[in-house]
Amino acid sequence: MAAASDVQNSSGTEQDNEPRLDVDLLKETARKALIDTLNAVNGVKTLVLDPTLAGPLGLVTEVSLLKHHGVDKMFWLEPGPLTSTTANIVYLCRPSIKYVKIIADQIKTHIRESKKHRYILFLVPRTSTLVSRILEEEGILGDITISSYNLQFIPIADDVISLENDNAFKEIWVDGDETVIYNSALALGTLQKMYGRFPRILGKGDHASRLATLLTKPFVEQPSPASEPLAPFDSLIILDRTIDMITPLLTQLTYEGLIDEFIGIKNSHVELPASFLAPPTAPNPSIPNAPTPSGSASVTPLINEKTKKHHLSATTDPIFAELRDLNFSSVGKRLSRVAHRLDEDYKARLQAKTVAQLRDFVGKLSGLQTEHQALKLHTDLSEMLLPKTRTDLFNKSLEVQQNLLSSYEVSAQINAIEDMIAQGESMQNVVRLLCLTSITSGGIKAKALDSVKREFLQAYGYNYLPLLLSLAAPPLSILLPNPLPVSTPPSVAANKYPFATLRKSLRLIIDDNPEALEEVENDISYTYSGYAPISIRLVQCVAQKSGVISNPAERSTADDVDGKGKGSSNKKLYAHPIVGWKGFEDVLTAIPGKTFDIVQKMPPSTNSTTSSVTSLLRPQEQTTTTAVFFLGGCTYSEIAALRWVSRQNKGRKFLIVTTGIVSGDSLIDSIANTGKKLSASKDASA
Amino acid sequence: MDTIQHPSATWEAASNGSVFYRRQQLYMLHGKLPNLDDYLIAGCKNGGPTALMRDASKLVALGGGRPPLAKSQIQVYSPAGESLLLFSWDQNRIVRFGWTFDERLVVLNEEGVYRLYDLQGDYQQFSLGNEAAELGIIDARIHENGLVALTGSLTLLEVKDWEGGRPLALATPGLSEPPHAWAVIPPEQSISRHVEVLLSVDATIIAVDNLESLDQRISRGPFLHVSPSPNGKFLALLTFSGILWVVSADFQREIVVLDTATVGAEGQVNQVGWCGNDAVLVTWNDLVLLVLPSRNNLAGETLRYLYFGATFVVTESDGARIIGHDVCDFIQKVPASSVSIFRPGSTSSSAILFAAWESFLQRSPKADENIRSIRSDLAAAVNECIDAAGHEWEPHWQRKLLSAAKFGWGFLDLYNPTDFIAMGQALKVLNAVRFYEIAIPLTYSQYQYVSPAHLINRLTSRNLHLLALRVSSFLSLKPDVVLKHWASAKIGRSKTSSADGQDDEVCRIIVDKFEKLGGGEVSYADIARRAWEVGRTGLATKLLDYETRASDQVPLLLTMKEDKLALIKAVDSGDTDLVYHVLLHLYKRLPLGSFFKLIEDGGEQLAPASKLLEVYAREQNREMLRDFYYSDDRRVESATLALDEAAQMTDPHAIMTAVNSAEKFFSEDKDRALEAKMMNESVRLLALQQQFEKDSDGKVKFFGQSVSETIRTCLMNGMSKKADRVKSEFKVPDKRFWYLKLHALTAMRDFDALDAFARSRRSPIGYEAFVRHLVEAGHLKEASPYVMRCDGPKRVELYMLCKDWRAAGRECKERGDKKGMEKLINSSPNSLIKRELEQLAASMK
Secondary structure, eight states: OOOOOTHHHHHHHOOOOOOOOOTHHHHHHHHHHHHHHHHTSOSOEEEEEOHHHHHHHHHHOOHHHHHHTTEEEEEEOOSSOOOOOSSEEEEEEOOOHHHHHHHHHHHHHHHHTTOOOEEEEEESSSOOHHHHHHHHHTTOGGGEEEEEOOOOOEEEETTEEEOOOTTHHHIIIIIOOTHHHHHHHHHHHHHHHHHOOOSEEEEESHHHHHHHHHHHSOOSOOOOOSSOOSSOEEEEEEEEGGGGOHHHHSOOOBHHHHHHHHTOEETTEEEEEHHHHSOOSSSSOSOOOOOOTTOOOOOOOTTTSOEEEEEOOTTTOHHHHHHTTSBGGGHHHHHHHHHHHHHHHHHHHHHOOSHHHHHHHHHHHHHHHHHHHHHHHHHHHHHHHHHHTTSHHHHHHHHHHHHHHTTOOHHHHHHHHHHHHHTTOOHHHHHHHHHHHHHHTTSEEHHHHHHHHHHHHHHHOGGGHHHHHHHHSTTTOOSOEESOOTTSOHHHHHTOOOHHHHHHHTTOBOOOSHHHHHHHHTSGGGGGTSBOOHHHHHHHHHHOHHHHHSOTTHHHHHHHHHSOSGGGGGGOEEOOOOOTTTTOHHHHHHSSSOEEEEEOOOOSSTTHHHHHHHHHSOOTTSOEEEEEEEETOBOHHHHHHHHHHHHHEESEEEEEEESOBOOHHHHHHHHHTGGGSOOOOSGGGO | OTTSOOGGGGEEEEGGGTEEEEEEEEEEOTTOSOOGGGEEEEEOTTTOOEEEEEOTTSOOOTTSSSOOOOTTEEEEEOTTSOEEEEEEOOSSOEEEEEEOTTSOEEEEETTSEEEEEOTTSOEEEEEOOHHHHHHOEEEEEEETTEEEEEETTSOEEEEETTSOOOOEEOOOOOOSSOOSEEEEEOTTTSTTSSOEEEEEETTEEEEEOSSOEEEOOOOSOOEEEEEEOTTSSEEEEEETTOEEEEEETTSOOEEEEEEGGGGTOOSOOOEEEEETTTEEEEEETTEEEEEEOOSSOTTOEEEEEEOSSOOEEEEETTEEEEEOSSEEEEEEEOOHHHHHHHSTTOOSHHHHHHHHHHHHHTTOTHHHHHHHHTGGGHHHHHHHHHHHHHHOSSHHHHHHHHHHHHHHHTTOSOOOTHHHHHHHHHHHHHHHHHSTTTOOOOOHHHHHHHOHHHHHHHHHHTTOHHHHHHHHHHTTOOSHHHHHHHHHHHHHHTTSOOOHHHHHHHHHHHHHHHHHHTOTTOOHHHHHHHHHHTTOHHHHHHHHTTOOOHHHHHHHHHHTTOHHHHHHHHHHHTOHHHHHHHHHHHHHHSOHHHHHHHHHHTGGGGHHHHHHHHHHHHHHOHHHHHHHHHHTTOHHHHHHHHHHHHHHOOOHHHHHHHHHHHHHHHHTSGGGHHHHHHHHHHHHHHHHHHHHHHHTTTOSOOTTOOHHHHHHHHHHTTOHHHHHHHHHHTTOOHHHHHHHHHHHHHHHTOHHHHHHHHHHSOOTTTTHHHHHHHHHTTOHHHHHHHHTTSOGGGHHHHHHHTTOHHHHHHHHHHHTOHHHHHHHHHTOSSHHHHHHHHHHHHTTO
8 A cells, every 4th residue: 555654744833823612611510510419419429330431531631620629438339239238329420321220230139238328320421311210210319319520621732622422323324213312412502602602504414404504503602702713613614424334434543543443542542561661771772773674573572461541642742743644654664763762862962061961961862761661652652563464364454445435346356355254354443344335335135234244253153143133233234235125215315425426526545556645745645645534624625625626735735846845835725715615515415314504603792793794705814723523522633634734834723522432343342242241450440 | 060960968966966857859750649648548668569459448528639549540650750651450358459579469369369460560469368268357457478367257367479389378366357557577577587476465565476476565555557667676666645666676666765755747647657777757748757866855756748739658677768749859867978078167088189179170189188188088988989889769869979989099008999980880770760760769789689680570560571671681691571561561562463363473573573683591381371361272382492501391291282293302302300290281171082092193303202101000000000911902012911910910810810811812913823823832831830830749849930940840849750741741852851850850869760760761862961961960970871872072071070080991992082082081070080191091002
């Protein structure tokens, strides 16, 4: 596959001084709300925590804060008895039936053993009739006080906020439970309260449209924010995941994406061998080698080594900020460059002649050490990833993906997938490839599909039959036979994904040949080494129209050729104002699902004249924020691609808003319900 | 001007002229009320109405002009003597009636049933519970925010607030007979913030609260009257022998001890009440005696007010209202600001300011002189004039005082007129409501206490919507409350005629008015509920359509039994919790069949509800879900449900049964042949696995594994025959079998067997797979021999993977591949090998 090199680097490291929304405000709000919640219960308390909330909570608070507010002990909300020494027992969980039953069991046990406790249940993000009903059915509604902790968007990067709901996709499109949509509407409402209204709401997809309707319904009088934010919203683009199922099915090839694919990132945390996180041994070692292309296929002994959770965050780890959005193929080069730079910096010590110079150096030392440690971590990490990208199966899978995207010999690809099943490829990846085949080629020939399904069930277990049924069932319909059986509802046939058309009209595939290499580097398709994510192309249809038709960065690279490398950033064009889907109406009609473009009335009251006028006649000087909401989750690669789009123009920042971060595997897992086991790790209670 | 009395004309001095009391005539009654002597009376505080019921213990003379009220009728009069309400009581004997803070009449009967009547005669009914009904209620005391009832067994029950809450038992006083007299200090006024009951028993008083019953050890009793002051700090007690005894509420400080026999009144004492917090009123027929403490005489001082016939005293926080045969009066201590200005001979700065202004009106130079003389106190004088204006009843004097204040502030450099404006507004409102047709004689301090919003509620409860609306817009309050009440009243009023056209008409009028007056926050649901309560379902539905908040709309629709509409609205709102609310409610109420039918008939529109029901049922109520799928012929879902259950089971037999039933469901759908077949295989596999486990004496676990895993387990445990059997029984393709065997043998490091296997026949997966897998597993040496069997062109690369450089070199040489050799040399790991390779290369040519 094409190797995207460093062209995007210059923009990656570039510090831009344009204002952006301060998303830390959300974190503060969530934190304060948590404290208020805990303080609402007097005295010392035992906290029983929903394991799926631990991750999100970990992003807004730390254990010490809980201890400060009277939390004596913490337990996971798990089946089994609960022993507590405190009078108060506080449950904090999402309103899921499974949890309520555990709670009911624990309380009933206490009652039987005539232990006296006060029970308080905080539901996230709001109370639920369902929960009180079940507690009533269990006969303990009178013993427990129910309240809520309104945890909404959590910032996971300075331009990404998330509801951190891992199951959003499955709940909406498999279960048909639209709670997430309603909660999203509430959360977006809060966002509007804090940062001002979205003057315009655009989007694509039936459920996205539902969300937009809820959002534009007059909930309650929305007061305008206390202070005008630095970069007010110019619009909200809502995309529901089903308008682009292709992207998450593909293997992500950015650094962060690949970590997610291979190791898995959960709530911005990744589990790594403890040795990766140990401080570097010598303060000034020889330059750590960039991932050696030694080809030694040594098996990383990951299983036996102790692992540790690490928070991947660009704010505390500048090297990660540089690396996260790079195509993995250029990570090695970048790491060695950082290593060189670090080495130079260390060498500055040798040049320090005067005491003042020395003091200067010592002042920088701790920064250098942090960077050094980070460098070691990322070197280790990419060394760990590298062999995985060289396995036969991995490359076969990439090849199949690429062939499918260009609709090359589809039936051969199905055979290849069957071979991969035989070779023991992971269940998730096989499903991903099968769905990809179905979507890109409008269904799999019925006979071939039956045979591959049989293979699949034999290899992975008959218990995956419901998974296959779910994938085929509307509204998802991403694993279909061709032609469709007579009994399928007409809506399924009508909603066939027009991939071949889109490939052309949205310029999805950039040829993988040496001449086109440059082009790949200058387009969002670098994230998938030659394929541009449809979702981001659609965002471009609204916010960077030129980028859909040709590469917006071409001009600047042309300048680069002329000489001044970095000068191009000054010549960045201002982003054009939001004018809706104009120019791409045909493309959007072709994609199944509702298309919408709603202009919201701006609050008539305070600073009305200024804000409404600015929203109409956007003065070029003001930076605005375009919020992009992924209903059903987005991938790290899509985030990377959107950041790339953002860098091409002045005057527009993107705020990526999502129900959660997904990858193909996590989507399949959630549908298959294999992630059911509570992954309660130990360290959250540490 | 002269026709209007000077304010001080009604004053009477006490305590050597340092304190004045005034009697302000509020309304002329001219015998609009019956003879009060024959009636039981309850007066509502803060200028509220009075309720009368015939005292059954008294004889009534016939033909006394007006027809007397029938026995069980209650009549409510405004302070101006207008009849507001007359209703009949159809329940058991009334024990007591009284008023709540929000002007509702509480009527309690001997069975513990009590009703709250509003001024329109609509009521809510509550009960003190079964126990109270059995014991019977013999008496009660009603205060603004609750009541205390005395049961037949002489225990006390307290009701807090008027929400129909469960009555709480107070501590048992341990009485043997009903108290001679008793009273309640409401929680707001008591020190403990809980209600306190004072019972006159024998010679003493027993104080009871929710915790304990305490004998106060008093020997003066028994008492005929026990009357706490409005602030709860003092008590006025009247003994059987006619001694009036005023003490602090803790009985520690005696304030007045007066023998009422010395007063010279005839007959019995009717009532002992309070005039504000600093004087006691004792009434006889024809006489109202005001008793106030005196510094040098324990008997206190008295002021006498003469009336014709019986009177009734309504104690107010700042005075007392006296309702007599001819007049309704207000007696109060003259407020300090009024005294300061109007006391004859007053030389206070405010009095001088007032005089100055009068001089100014007469164009007298004295005005300037006066102002000069009080320069330093002018601001205080202005404030005092404003305050005094608030306490004057006559608009004439109010205006004069405010003008004087305005005149005064003209001489001040800086003055903040907020108070002035507020007073002006308040007086305008007060004068409007005091008008005899409205008849709410609210004093300024009462108005401050009850708040303007409360006043507006009182107006609306009299159906004075227009005035209420004007007052609220005058005070810039939101019109919502008034509009809401108006709409409810409107609906209630038009309840008699409920033709279809009428509904539209009323609905349109209401909506128009709301939109015009901007009652944007009025909940249509509340009004619709009202319409439904009076039986106008059609109107309720129409109004409900205007409700934007589904959370308000849906519950009412449910009570109206508009099930489908409720469900649709809930689904439309997007609030899944609301949908659950409806679903669970309906599930409880409807027969299962019609419940399912409702959802199934909803089609696309109710699809989200159906899905949510499935989510709920899957976790909590599988039985229902099975029925649901079954009733809708949803075979695939039924099958999936069976499989889902199988996944949660542990018993092998149960699992197989569940999978079997899934197969059955699939086979009933002709499009699901593959699925049925797969389930059939699944059962067969499970059976086979059971047999294998038995064969291995349970040492090897098979149950629940996939076909591939089963084969692998067989191989790993040396049961290759069994593996072959699985392969043939489940028609496992060669390729997969070979990979499985390759992986299994590699994992076992059984390289001999692997070799034998590789030679058994031509590999369907080629030999490159062998090489690569062995390399990936780290067995380089073992991988190398297999390279020979791979395709020629790939061998060099594969040898390199195996790090078998020599073999790779030989291969290059054999193939004459110079380029390959070069590459090989470049990637050689050490100089030794490099040299060797270079030699080979040299020998190539």
